[in-house]
Amino acid sequence: MRYAYCSHQTDKVILCLWTPTLTANTPLHVVIPAYNSSLYIRETLDSLCTQTLSQNSFAVTVIDNASTDDTYEIANSYRSLLPIDVLRNPTNIGAIGNHNAAMLTCRGQFLKILSADDVLLPTALERQLDALISHPSCVLCTTNYRIIDHQSREIGEGSYWPSVATRSQIINDYFPHLVNLVGCPSSTLLRYDRISHIRFRHGLPWVADLLFFLDVLECGDLVNTDSCEFLYRHHSSSDSITGCNPWQRMRDEFEMHKLLGCDSFNSKALVLRRLVINYLVFIKRRMMSRLRHFFKK
Numbered sequence: 001m002r003y004a005y006c007s008h009q010t011d012k013v014i015l016c017l018w019t020p021t022l023t024a025n026t027p028l029h030v031v032i033p034a035y036n037s038s039l040y041i042r043e044t045l046d047s048l049c050t051q052t053l054s055q056n057s058f059a060v061t062v063i064d065n066a067s068t069d070d071t072y073e074i075a076n077s078y079r080s081l082l083p084i085d086v087l088r089n090p091t092n093i094g095a096i097g098n099h100n101a102a103m104l105t106c107r108g109q110f111l112k113i114l115s116a117d118d119v120l121l122p123t124a125l126e127r128q129l130d131a132l133i134s135h136p137s138c139v140l141c142t143t144n145y146r147i148i149d150h151q152s153r154e155i156g157e158g159s160y161w162p163s164v165a166t167r168s169q170i171i172n173d174y175f176p177h178l179v180n181l182v183g184c185p186s187s188t189l190l191r192y193d194r195i196s197h198i199r200f201r202h203g204l205p206w207v208a209d210l211l212f213f214l215d216v217l218e219c220g221d222l223v224n225t226d227s228c229e230f231l232y233r234h235h236s237s238s239d240s241i242t243g244c245n246p247w248q249r250m251r252d253e254f255e256m257h258k259l260l261g262c263d264s265f266n267s268k269a270l271v272l273r274r275l276v277i278n279y280l281v282f283i284k285r286r287m288m289s290r291l292r293h294f295f296k297k
Contacts, residue, residue: 029108037116111192124229139220143229167217206252
């Protein structure tokens with residue numbers, strides 16, 4: 001078994017008995033932080049097998065966060081199908097710690113952090129890579145998405161900031177609406193050789209993605225492929241549902257406003273309004289989950 005370990009304080013990773021699969025001719029690295037993902041990780045890895053980008057151009061690392069199911073074994077079964085390495089933390093280091101550990105395994109110029117429950121459409125890697133190569137001032141490429149449920153049924157769609165944007169544009173548009181217009185890890189491709197010093201911040205799980213992307217955008221601009229390239233899964237056991245209750249979400253958004261230098265009364269009123277919306281969504285999803293569980297009995 002191959003192990004990775006990440007310290008909560010330093011995010012220093014020690015990799016044991018690991019030989020990298022990446023070569024000098026592999027510009028893109030897909031890293032997949034995973035925990036108890038056996039229900040969905042097959043679809044995630046299958047979507048990498050069908051990419052239009054040649055497998056000579058990318059490699060994959062799954063870093064399993066001490067799962068209690070067979071996530072590690074499922075990922076290992078793809079060794080004959082993908083250029084893949086599978087690592088496992090001896091102990092659970094938390095979602096943020098595992099994302100940072102996964103980033104530190106990157107050996108490519110470009111990095112995609114892919115959630116173990118999301119699905120890439122076949123042209124995702126090729127189009128995002130082409131977009132960053134065509135826009136040398138950009139360090140982050142995002143893409144639009146469709147929403148699927150726990151049974152992979154499409155239930156909606158969404159989009160992020162179109163075309164090209166700067167960090168200040170993203171911030172100015174966020175405050176009036178409290179909406180993340182950059183994306184989630186699965187939607188983005190990063191120019192890793194220019195942002196390799198940046199990590200996800202501990203302690204603010206609800207806004208961790210957006211804060212990370214805003215830190216990345218201090219190094220360059222954002223570009224959107226302006227096409228739908230991945231399927232974003234909503235389900236009751238996702239990190240944003242299980243790890244962030246409405247009060248946690250309010251606290252995190254208050255803290256983010258302080259970090260970005262906006263702590264006015266109007267800013268706090270926006271967060272409170274958002275709290276009410278989040279609470280209603282939180283209750284709705286819990287009720288739907290319980291109803292599904294009830295009808296399965």
